[in-house]
Structures are given as C-alpha cells and as structure tokens.
Amino acid sequence: MREALEHLVGGLGTAVLAFVAALWLILVAAGCLVGVGLLFVPTALRLQRFAADRERARLSRWGNEIVGPGPAPARWRDAIRDPSVRREWRWLAWHATFGFAVGILGITLPLNAVRDGTFPLWWKLLPPADATSSLGYPVITDWVGAFGVWALGVAWIALAVGFGPALARWQARPGRRLLTLPADVDLSLRVAELTATRAAALDAHATELRRIERSLHDGTQNRLVAVTVLLGAARRALTRDPAGAEQILGRAQDAAEQALAELRTVARGILPPVLTDRGLEGALDGLAAASAVPVRIDVDVPGRCAASVEATAYFVVAEALTNVSKHSGAAHATVTVRRRNDRLTIVIGDDGHGGADEDGGSGLTGIRRRVDALDGTVTLTSPPGGPTTLTVELPCGS
Amino acid sequence: MRIVIAEDDSLLREGLALLLRAESLDVVATTDGPEAFLAAVDEHKPDVAIVDVRMPPTHTDEGITAAVEARRRQPELAVLVLSAYVEQAFATELLSGGAARLGYLLKERVGRVEEFLSALHRVADGGTAIDPEVVGQLLTRTRPDAALNRLSPRERDVLALMAEGLGNTAIAERLFVTEGAVHKHIRNIFSKLDLPPDDRADRRVTAVLRYLEDTQRRA
Numbered sequence: 001m002r003e004a005l006e007h008l009v010g011g012l013g014t015a016v017l018a019f020v021a022a023l024w025l026i027l028v029a030a031g032c033l034v035g036v037g038l039l040f041v042p043t044a045l046r047l048q049r050f051a052a053d054r055e056r057a058r059l060s061r062w063g064n065e066i067v068g069p070g071p072a073p074a075r076w077r078d079a080i081r082d083p084s085v086r087r088e089w090r091w092l093a094w095h096a097t098f099g100f101a102v103g104i105l106g107i108t109l110p111l112n113a114v115r116d117g118t119f120p121l122w123w124k125l126l127p128p129a130d131a132t133s134s135l136g137y138p139v140i141t142d143w144v145g146a147f148g149v150w151a152l153g154v155a156w157i158a159l160a161v162g163f164g165p166a167l168a169r170w171q172a173r174p175g176r177r178l179l180t181l182p183a184d185v186d187l188s189l190r191v192a193e194l195t196a197t198r199a200a201a202l203d204a205h206a207t208e209l210r211r212i213e214r215s216l217h218d219g220t221q222n223r224l225v226a227v228t229v230l231l232g233a234a235r236r237a238l239t240r241d242p243a244g245a246e247q248i249l250g251r252a253q254d255a256a257e258q259a260l261a262e263l264r265t266v267a268r269g270i271l272p273p274v275l276t277d278r279g280l281e282g283a284l285d286g287l288a289a290a291s292a293v294p295v296r297i298d299v300d301v302p303g304r305c306a307a308s309v310e311a312t313a314y315f316v317v318a319e320a321l322t323n324v325s326k327h328s329g330a331a332h333a334t335v336t337v338r339r340r341n342d343r344l345t346i347v348i349g350d351d352g353h354g355g356a357d358e359d360g361g362s363g364l365t366g367i368r369r370r371v372d373a374l375d376g377t378v379t380l381t382s383p384p385g386g387p388t389t390l391t392v393e394l395p396c397g398s
Numbered sequence: 399m400r401i402v403i404a405e406d407d408s409l410l411r412e413g414l415a416l417l418l419r420a421e422s423l424d425v426v427a428t429t430d431g432p433e434a435f436l437a438a439v440d441e442h443k444p445d446v447a448i449v450d451v452r453m454p455p456t457h458t459d460e461g462i463t464a465a466v467e468a469r470r471r472q473p474e475l476a477v478l479v480l481s482a483y484v485e486q487a488f489a490t491e492l493l494s495g496g497a498a499r500l501g502y503l504l505k506e507r508v509g510r511v512e513e514f515l516s517a518l519h520r521v522a523d524g525g526t527a528i529d530p531e532v533v534g535q536l537l538t539r540t541r542p543d544a545a546l547n548r549l550s551p552r553e554r555d556v557l558a559l560m561a562e563g564l565g566n567t568a569i570a571e572r573l574f575v576t577e578g579a580v581h582k583h584i585r586n587i588f589s590k591l592d593l594p595p596d597d598r599a600d601r602r603v604t605a606v607l608r609y610l611e612d613t614q615r616r617a
C-alpha cells in the first residue's frame with residue numbers, strides 16, 4: 001500500500017509537470033499562428049521532453065527500464081516528423097488529465113480514510129450543518145450516524161489497499177505504452193552512448209591490468225629476485241664465511257616475507273577475499289572497524305550483486321573512508337548501501353569541513369574511473385563548511 | 399673491475415652490491431634512477447654498468463635510454479642490462495649499435511651467481527651476454543620456412559649458445575661434446591645460413607643476431 005501510494009504521488013507530480021508542458025505547448029502553438037510563438041518552440045519541446053524523461057526515469061525505477069530518445073528536436077518541422085515526439089504528445093494529453101485524476105483519487109482515498117475513520121472522535125466539535133462524511137452528505141446528527149461514517153472510513157481503507165496498486169498501474173500505463181521507443185526508431189544515439197561506456201570500460205580495465213602488471217613486476221618480482229640474489233650470495237659465502245652467510249640468509253628471508261606481503265596486497269586489490277567470505281555487508285563492517293573516524297554502516301542489500309559490482313562498491317567505500325580520515329576532519333561518517341531493483345546505491349557522508357574537490361588529486365578520480373567502468377554514476381556534494389556526501393550508483397548486473 | 403649499479407628497488411640494489419662486493423668486485427656507486435646513474439658514470443668512469451630497464455619516472459624503458467646515453471658519453475663502458483621480462487624491442491634498441499661489451503639478462507639470472515659473474519666478466523672483457531630466453535624467443539619467432547629450419551636440432555643448440563655469447567670451449571662444456579665437434583657444427587651453421595666462417599666471438603654474435611633480426615622482421 002505504501003509503495004502504491006508513493007507511485008501515485010510520484011505520478012501526480014509528473015502529471016502536474018505534463019499539464020504545465022501541455023499548456024505551454026498549446027500556448028506556443030497558438031502563438032505561432034501570430035508569429036511570436038516560433039521563438040518559444042525549442043523551450044516548449046525541451047519542457048515536453050523533460051516531463052517525459054522524468055516519467056521515464058520514474059517508471060524505470062519501478063519496473064522495466066524505459067530508454068528515452070535523447071535530446072529534443074529544436075524545430076516544429078523536426079518535431080512533427082519525429083514519431084517519438086508525437087507519441088509524447090499523446091502521453092501528455094493522457095497523463096495531464098487521466099493520470100492527474102488517478103493521482104488525486106489515489107491520495108484522496110487514504111486522506112478520506114483518516115478523516116472518516118477518526119470521525120467519532122471530533123464530529124461533536126463541528127457546526128451541526130457541516131457534520132458530514134467526506135462525501136459531503138448525509139448530515140450526521142447522532143452517534144449511530146457518526147459510527148456509520150467511521151464504517152465508511154474502514155471502507156476507504158479497504159478500497160485504498162485493494163485498489164491502490166491497480167490505480168498506480170493504471171496511472172503508469174500511458175507512459176509505459178507511449179514513452180517507450182517504437183521498434184523502428186533510430187537507436188544510433190543509444191548505440192553511441194553504449195559504445196562510449198563500453199570503450200571507457202575497456203579503458204578502465206586496461207588501466208587496471210596495467211596497475212596489476214606493474215605491481216607484480218616492480219614489486220613482487222623484484223622482491224623474489226632479491227631473494228635469489230641473496231641466496232646465491234649466501235651459497236657462495238657458505239664455505240668462506242659461515243657467519244656472513246647466516247646473515248645474508250636472514251636478509252633473504254626478510255625479502256621473501258616482503259614478497260608474500262606484496263602478493264597479498266596485489267591479490268586483495270584484484271578481488272578482496274573478504275567479499276567472498278563475508279559478503280558485502282561483512283566486508284564493509286571490516287572497513288568501518290579499521291577506519292580512523294567512527295563509521296556507522298547501514299547495508300540493506302537482499303541477495304548478492306555481480307562480483308565486479310561488489311568489488312567496486314568495496315573499493316569505493318574503502319577509498320572514500322580513507323579520504324574522510326585523511327582530509328575531512330570529520331568526527332563521524334556514515335555509509336548507506338541500498339539495492340533498489342537493479343541499482344546499487346552507495347552513500348558515504350561525513351560531518352567534516354567539506355570542500356572536497358575532484359580535481360584535487362584525491363582518490364575521487366580513481367573512484368570515478370572504476371565506477372565509470374561499470375556504467376555507474378558518481379555525485380559529490382561538498383560545500384565549504386561541509387557536510388560532504390558522495391553518492392555512487394551502480395547497475396547490479398545480476 | 400669498477401662497477402656502477404642503477405636499480406630503483408632498494409632491496410635488490412643492496413643485494414646486488416652485497417653479492418658483488420662479496421666477490422671482491424669494486425662497486426663504486428649504487429644509484430636509483432637514470433639521472434643519478436649518468437652522474438655516477440661521469441664521476442667514477444666505471445668499467446661496467448649494471449642497469450635495470452624499468453626505472454622512474456615512467457617505469458618503462460628509462461634504463462635502456464640511460465644505458466645508450468652512458469655509452470655515448472663513454473664508448474668503452476661495458477653495460478649489463480637487467481630486465482624483469484623479455485622485451486624484444488629493448489634488446490634490439492640496445493644492440494643496434496653493435497653487440498660488443500653489452501649484456502641483456504633476465505633479472506632472475508643474477509641468483510645463479512656463477513653464470514651471472516661469468517656473463518659480467520664476458521661483457522667487461524669486450525664480449526656479449528644475451529639471455530637464453532631472449533635467444534629462445536628470437537628462434538621460435540622465425541618463420542616456418544626460414545633458412546633456420548635447415549639446421550639440425552644440435553646445430554640449433556649450438557647457435558643458441560653462440561647467440562648467448564659463449565665461446566667454443568664453453569659451448570663444448572655445456573653440450574658435453576668435444577671442441578672439434580662444436581667447430582664442425584659452427585661450420586655447418588655458417589654454410590647453411592650463407593655466412594662466411596669466422597671464429598671471433600663478437601662477430602659471430604653480431605652475425606647471428608643480425609640474421610635473427612632479419613628473419614624476425616620478415617616474419
């Protein structure tokens with residue numbers, strides 16, 4: 001019920017937007033007849049596309065993703081020829097009227113339920129002529145009537161619970177039908193977008209591989225070479241200078257231990273084993289426990305996401321918490337992770353002095369690179385004086 | 399033998415210095431980057447430089463560039479380059495000015511102290527030391543119809559050891575055959591590869607490498 005009400009209220013919002021957009025379109029169209037309207041054609045079309053895109057985003061959060069056609073055309077002639085624009089006009093007409101009415105009905109039901117359900121408590125206070133049910137009649141004069149209104153309140157609740165989800169679906173239907181792209185529409189923009197993100201993903205992947213290669217060659221391998229060099233030296237010294245050989249062997253052992261430590265770091269950078277062992281929540285708890293700044297972790301993610309998504313989420317939180325303790329001067333930080341449909345949302349907040357800057361050479365660049373690779377989004381708000389909030393959204397890919 | 403070491407990894411740098419000093423070799427300077435290395439070469443005028451390929455700032459081929467520059471400043475300097483992995487381009491760039499007083503070894507060879515020291519001495523004495531891995535890659539990358547395929551397996555072994563810079567005696571020892579047999583194999587190799595016979599080590603290596611580079615370019 002709560003979800004249905006949320007959808008209905010959201011739908012009411014886009015209905016109002018659709019109404020404004022439709023009104024503006026009609027005004028501009030009328031203005032075109034006398035000439036001045038032509039100036040406003042681009043804004044009207046942009047407003048229309050904006051309203052439609054808001055509805056697309058709303059419906060995408062709730063069910064199947066609805067892909068928009070991209071930026072709006074700027075001229076009447078292009079708009080009239082564009083089938084997706086014409087379909088949006090039909091949607092505007094439907095949603096501004098029918099969608100609006102359904103939305104109003106959807107929020108009236110629970111309001112009426114509250115009003116009539118509590119009617120016996122306060123009907124005595126009303127002026128006698130105004131003491132009616134939420135329907136406006138009949139006028140109530142005695143307690144039997146008052147409890148009759150209460151029964152009506154119960155009926156409202158039943159209606160709201162029974163029909164709320166159906167109302168929300170009805171309200172969404174024109175959008176689902178008219179705002180999707182027709183099968184024959186030009187998808188070149190979407191293709192270009194996907195190509196670009198795919199290229200970015202491959203690029204990030206290559207960078208990641210280069211980083212791993214470098215840490216293996218310049219770190220681990222050098223340690224192991226040092227081990228063999230020292231062992232070779234120790235063997236040569238064994239007969240000549242046993243005490244010296246003993247000392248060299250000690251150094252060789254140190255170098256071998258360093259190699260192991262580096263190998264662990266490299267492996268952890270690829271896929272933290274803690275993710276496999278304890279899942280995302282457990283892994284993030286571990287990060288919080290190791291953080292210098294106290295962190296409250298709130299993870300509500302049913303099921304598991306793809307390994308690459310979890311690894312990126314882990315990396316993002318680790319990097320962000322390092323930033324918090326290094327730069328923010330915060331006393332507390334919070335990490336919230338939610339999964340909604342197919343998107344994982346990670347919000348890292350702190351009460352520090354803000355002013356975080358992505359160009360400041362901090363870990364934010366690394367975060368963005370890894371998130372981009374998964375086609376996710378990064379939003380940073382950090383006004384001077386704080387607080388700082390980093391929001392990362394990732395497609396779950398599962 | 400006066401030696402300068404250029405290696406950015408401190409543990410490895412110290413390990414190398416320790417190893418060489420334990421062999422009573424004179425390590426006059428250890429450096430951690432191309433600039434410090436070139437300064438040390440200018441200052442100490444060493445006989446041999448041991449140079450790591452990957453050094454700061456970009457960790458790609460700074461060592462090769464520095465080695466080539468050091469040789470330009472001091473042509474008689476012997477250079478032994480150490481690499482984390484076999485990179486054909488590095489070997490080719492390094493050897494483009496001739497193979498005398500040059501070595502190119504994988505880092506892990508250093509642990510085989512006897513072989514490493516013999517390579518070091520060979521380079522310092524005007525010879526060549528090429529890592530077996532490099533030679534192996536050159537040999538396998540040649541085209542199937544290359545003239546190399548006319549060689550018998552034993553002749554290939556001999557050619558590979560020649561390419562590493564070994565002399566006839568050393569080749570005979572490694573393959574457990576007589577020097578006379580090695581001589582015979584080398585004559586066969588030269589005739590099969592249409593090279594005029596010659597026993598001098600550096601010309602042999604140059605010839606072998608030139609031939610290998612050529613087949614590699616055609617492949």
